[in-house]
Amino acid sequence: MALEDFEAMQERCSNCLGCKWTPFDKIKSQRFGENCPSVCYYNFNTYSARGRFQLGLAIAKKEVEYTETVTEAVHECLACGLCDVSCKITRFNLEPLEHNLELKADAVKKGKTLPAQKPVLEALAKEKTMLVGKTKASRTKWADGLGLKDLSKEKGDVLFFPGCKFSYDEKLQKTAQSAVRILKKSGVDLGYMGSQDMCCAGRTLQMGFTEDFAKNAEANIALFKKAGVKTIVTPCSDCYHAFKRQYAKLGLEVEVLHTVEYLDRLIGQGKIKFTKSVPMNVTYHDPCHLGRLGEQYVPWNGTEKKILNQVHTWTPKRPRYNGAHGIYDAPRNVIKSIPGVNLTEMERIREYSWCCGAGGGCSDTSPEFSDWTASERITEANSTGAEAMVTACPWCESNFRKAVDENGKGINVLDIVELVEKAL
Numbered sequence: 001m002a003l004e005d006f007e008a009m010q011e012r013c014s015n016c017l018g019c020k021w022t023p024f025d026k027i028k029s030q031r032f033g034e035n036c037p038s039v040c041y042y043n044f045n046t047y048s049a050r051g052r053f054q055l056g057l058a059i060a061k062k063e064v065e066y067t068e069t070v071t072e073a074v075h076e077c078l079a080c081g082l083c084d085v086s087c088k089i090t091r092f093n094l095e096p097l098e099h100n101l102e103l104k105a106d107a108v109k110k111g112k113t114l115p116a117q118k119p120v121l122e123a124l125a126k127e128k129t130m131l132v133g134k135t136k137a138s139r140t141k142w143a144d145g146l147g148l149k150d151l152s153k154e155k156g157d158v159l160f161f162p163g164c165k166f167s168y169d170e171k172l173q174k175t176a177q178s179a180v181r182i183l184k185k186s187g188v189d190l191g192y193m194g195s196q197d198m199c200c201a202g203r204t205l206q207m208g209f210t211e212d213f214a215k216n217a218e219a220n221i222a223l224f225k226k227a228g229v230k231t232i233v234t235p236c237s238d239c240y241h242a243f244k245r246q247y248a249k250l251g252l253e254v255e256v257l258h259t260v261e262y263l264d265r266l267i268g269q270g271k272i273k274f275t276k277s278v279p280m281n282v283t284y285h286d287p288c289h290l291g292r293l294g295e296q297y298v299p300w301n302g303t304e305k306k307i308l309n310q311v312h313t314w315t316p317k318r319p320r321y322n323g324a325h326g327i328y329d330a331p332r333n334v335i336k337s338i339p340g341v342n343l344t345e346m347e348r349i350r351e352y353s354w355c356c357g358a359g360g361g362c363s364d365t366s367p368e369f370s371d372w373t374a375s376e377r378i379t380e381a382n383s384t385g386a387e388a389m390v391t392a393c394p395w396c397e398s399n400f401r402k403a404v405d406e407n408g409k410g411i412n413v414l415d416i417v418e419l420v421e422k423a424l
C-alpha cells in the first residue's frame, strides 16, 4: 500500500487520543499510565499515532512538505505498536502501526532520511549486519566450539538464528552460547547458517526501508529452503517478529519459536530439570516484538465494504492483530518454574508493555530519546522492588544496561536464559 491508500483510514481517526494512554481499565497509576514514548518525550501531538494520521493525510494531499522537522518526526517512532493496541480497544477499522510504518516508507521513497540511517544501511549492504563497524568475516565467532551443524553445508531441521546483536556483542554472546548448550543437552539437533548467516533485516522495515528488507528477506528465505529448515529458534525478539510476521508474508512456511518458547516446552516435557535454587526477586519486561507484535501472520485476501454508509465490514473475517495472542505466558512459565525465583510484575505488562527504546532504528537516529525511553522503564522496574529485570531480547537488554550505566538507576538486567542457566 502507498500512503495515498491510507486516506480513508487517516480520516476515520476520531481524535479520541486513546493511542496516548494505556486503556483506562488497565491503568494502575498516573505515573505509569501513558503509553506512546514518542509523544511523551517530544510532547507534541504530531508524534502520536493520531498526529501521524493527520500528518500522513496532509503529506498525501501535498499540504505539507518533508521539512527537516517533519522528516525527524516521521522517523522518531519506535515502531513499538503500543498505540496500535490501545486504538484497537475501541476501533476495529484502524491500523495505526501499519500507517506509521507506511509514513516512514513514504519518506524513504522520497529520499527523506536521517543522516544516522545511511551507515546502518551501508553496513547491511556490505557486511550483512545492521551493526556499524562489524564484519561478515567475524559474524560466526560466537559459535566456535559449540558443535552446531553447519546448515550452509548440510541439511538440518532446526536452525538456531542468533541475530546480529547476539552474534557480535561480546557482553551478550554468552547468552546465545548458553541457549545452544541447553537446547543441545536437551536433545535438540541444532544447526546454524555458518558462513551464510546474515541479518534478518527486520529493523529495515521498522525504519521504512522496504526494498532493503525484501531483498535481504528473500535471500534468507532461499537459504533456509535450501537447507531444509523446518523450525527456526531465535533468542532475539526482533528476528522472531521478522520471521513470524514479515517473512511469512513473503512465503516462509516454517515453525518459528523464540528460545523461551522452546525452553518452556522442554521444561514441560521434563527434558530440562533444575538442580539449584536461585533466590532472586525479579520483574519481567515483555519485548514489543515478542509480546504484542509476536502474533502469527495470517494471509487474508478479502474485501472491505461500507454498509448503511457507516459500518465497515470485511469478507471473509479479517485477522485482527491487537496483541491478544502475543507471547506472554511462555517467558513467565519459565521464570516461575525456576526454584527460588519470585516474579513481581510491573504496571505496564503484556500487550501494554512500555518499549525499551531500541526499536524503529531510534537507538541510532535519536539516542537521547531512546535512552529516555529505557530510563522510564528502569524507573518502573525499580518501583517493583525487584533486584533484577529479566527480558528475552538482546536489543532490550543492551538498551536497559546502557540506561542503567548512564543514569545510575541500579537494577540488574538479565536474559531469561541466564536465569535458567543459574538453576541447572
Ligand code: SF4
Pocket (backbone or CB within 6 Å): 012, 013, 014, 015, 016, 017, 018, 019, 020, 049, 050, 053, 086, 087, 088, 091, 094, 096
Ligand atoms: S489513532 Fe485511534 S486511538 Fe488514536 S486518536 Fe485516532 S482513533 Fe483514537
Ligand code: SF4
Pocket (backbone or CB within 6 Å): 035, 036, 037, 038, 039, 047, 048, 049, 076, 077, 078, 079, 080, 081, 082, 083, 084, 097, 100
Ligand atoms: S509505534 Fe510506539 S512510538 Fe510509534 S507512535 Fe505508536 S506508540 Fe508511539
